[in-house]
Amino acid sequence: MMVVYDLICDSEHQFEGWFKSESDYLEQNKQGILCCPICNSTLVHKLPSASYISTKKSQLVSQKNMPKKSRAQIDRIVKEFSSYITANTEDVGNQFAEEAKKMHYGEVVERNIRGNASVDEVKSLKEEGIDVVPLPVLVDKKKLN
Numbered sequence: 403m404m405v406v407y408d409l410i411c412d413s414e415h416q417f418e419g420w421f422k423s424e425s426d427y428l429e430q431n432k433q434g435i436l437c438c439p440i441c442n443s444t445l446v447h448k449l450p451s452a453s454y455i456s457t458k459k460s461q462l463v464s465q466k467n468m469p470k471k472s473r474a475q476i477d478r479i480v481k482e483f484s485s486y487i488t489a490n491t492e493d494v495g496n497q498f499a500e501e502a503k504k505m506h507y508g509e510v511v512e513r514n515i516r517g518n519a520s521v522d523e524v525k526s527l528k529e530e531g532i533d534v535v536p537l538p539v540l541v542d543k544k545k546l547n
């Protein structure tokens with residue numbers, strides 16, 4: 403499991419950072435590796451809340467809760483994010499909820515997956531203590547498939 407922190411930079415841009423652990427976050431922040439995806443500021447700190455996802459990859463940043471940006475900036479970020487997701491996750495399609503549960507209970511090897519899940523499936527995952535992170539709505543589904 404990974405830990406996801408809501409991060410904020412000194413210009414109050416909010417974004418998520420995915421880490422192996424809290425000490426991974428602290429180490430990256432100390433080394434100045436962490437930076438805001440909008441303004442590249444390395445003056446980043448953690449907001450109080452945290453959530454978990456089913457992946458082993460660190461330093462993935464999603465585009466939730468971001469302030470308004472130009473169309474070109476959004477296109478660039480979405481393109482980079484899409485190619486990151488495509489390169490680093492396995493598409494399990496409609497088996498997403500089932501695979502996430504299998505990983506949670508150790509029935510299959512833990513890995514990074516993406517796929518589709520209904521509202522009910524996501525609800526049932528959360529009831530079993532499995533949190534999943536939705537992809538940004540702007541991700542080009544065609545590129546993912």
Ligand SMILES: [Zn+2]
Pocket residue numbers: 411412413414415438439440441442443
């Ligand atoms: Zn910023």
